[in-house]
Amino acid sequence: MTEENTPIGSIQVAPRAVATIAYHAALQSYGVVGLAPKNLLNGLTNVLVKDPTQGVSVQYDGQNINIDVYIVIEYGTRIKSVANSVANTVRYQVEKSLGMPVNQVNIHVSGLRISDLD
């Protein structure tokens, strides 16, 4: 739970809310074709998730917000560039909405989607 105290009370933001922001930011980033479940029990990397908390994990230790995003990228894009831009977008959007600094955004590329073969 992300917290902030104001003179008239406290504001609490659930990790799920933060995850939703990150989820939408990631999906709008170029090259990302979906989010993958973070618990890969059986290596089912092809399954894309619809629930924000499935593909994003948010940790808050009372001081720092750390976000892990599990993405599937379009085959044929430059993975490093895409991951970089996802990290930047997620950080920017979360910081903008939340007004609190994000400590880390870790991007996990769980798989690639091949739309068509060259």
Add this chain to the structure above:
Amino acid sequence: MKSDSQTHLSRRVEHLRSTPIDGQALKKLVDAGLTWLRTNQQTVNALNVFPVPDGDTGINMVLTMQAAYDEIANSPERNFGKMAHAVAHGALMGARGNSGVILSQLWRGFARGVDNVEVLDGPTMVHAFAEARDTAYKGVVRPVEGTILTVAKDIAEAAKQILEDTQDPFALLERVIPEADKSVERTPELLAELKKAGVVDAGGKGLFYILEGMLRAVHGQRLDVAVTSVQPLSAMRLEDTLETIEPGQDFEVVVDFRPARPLDLEQFYNRLEQMGTSIQVGEGDGIYRMHIHVPTDKRYEPIEYTFSLGTITKVSMENLIDQMEALERQARNIKTPLAPVEPGRIAAVAVSPGPGVARVFASLGVSAIVEGGQTMNPSTQDILKAFENLPTDHIIILPNNKNIIMAAKSAAELTVKKVAVVPSQTVPEGLAAMLRLIPDGDFDRVVADMSAAIDEVQTGEITTAVRNADIDDVLVEEGEIIALLNRKLIHSATNLEEACLGLLEKAEAENYELVTLFYGADVTKYDANHIADAIRKAYPNLEIELQDGGQPHYQFIISIE
């Protein structure tokens, strides 16, 4: 040669039109697109949504196109389709930033659309544009409209329509480009962020320049001088032109003027081109600034010419030969004395945005300096090169910029040496960390110590807003001085002194002990001293130190500790 309907075109165009568009022709077109994009790079960079001067869309797109061109530069391939695939491959390998990745996808789709095509014709080109659009759109779940994607879509759509009138690829290109321009102009209507910032989409504009450059090459127009557009004054970088001094062009003339009538840019440029080279024109608030290099005997011509157009407000003329010598002298003087490395000990590598900052780092015991900062992020390779040859296995990197931390970390992974990145996001953080370096200490302990030091310092930055904005509840107008505290916009003011004082007030400077001001390349020592005095007066209990930082863009980098 073709029919007489084309007699109005210059012989060059006719010749080009009768030449089949094969692989070699594509090479020339890619080169033209790249050159024209590079010429207009600053304009693209200036289309930045956040009001600090760190826009890099233009740079990213240029580097992506450069990689694409490098791939084919020496290729003798005549098959158009194969050449297009090579371009796409190069673009993919060199893709930088969001717009670069999208650009590489456009090339990939384009190449697929011309698979095994020997020579390009109109219908194939239209098909390839559609493929480019489809491939680019497939790369994202939720395409954002009002971006380079929309422009690519509109281009494909327009090309399809025009195909009904003409099948000639050049005629197609000629008519597609105005549509691309309109599409770019429409982007703010589709994307609220752009509208709020009062800019058009940078990536879309870049794509437009690439296509326009190709057409200009066909028409035999110049590619090395920005003609159709005038850059905002803040985006003009006159110092860049010093590198391209040609023999015979001995004088640099810069004229500020207010035209009596709206300026006919095409004609204006044509006249200037007859006089000299390295022409740049900037505009802001109705004032135009014209920059040109001319031979000695023509040095008064540009002034007299602009005098006929309107009111001249300022003229400056400089002897370039003399200026060059002064620059070279300066370059020799700032050789920084780096700390020698003893084998087995810990060596520190710092990224520095300016010569003065580099000197300060060196005096604190840094063993290697990588040049780079806000708009010039060094590559992983640059950082790697800096420490690979140092005679020790224990390296600590200070990126001193949020955008460089990633490259520093990749560099750390690429080497066999033991490397740690102390994630300093600003110069003051880096300096604070440097103070904790113990070259013969325990590596992990030193790294932890240095990382902890980062939080003990506050960083202020003073820069000029490149456009209007409303961010973090601070209303900023173009040209105003803005203050950032720990990378957050907190204050805007009309002059430097006010900005510095506002920043220190917000930082609650009275609770600290030492304030160090690094003044940038755009600030004179006199002005810097003046501001330092004002701060001393306002905070008599603080120790104020003034250093020549030499960094670009930021008038001041301020460390509060």
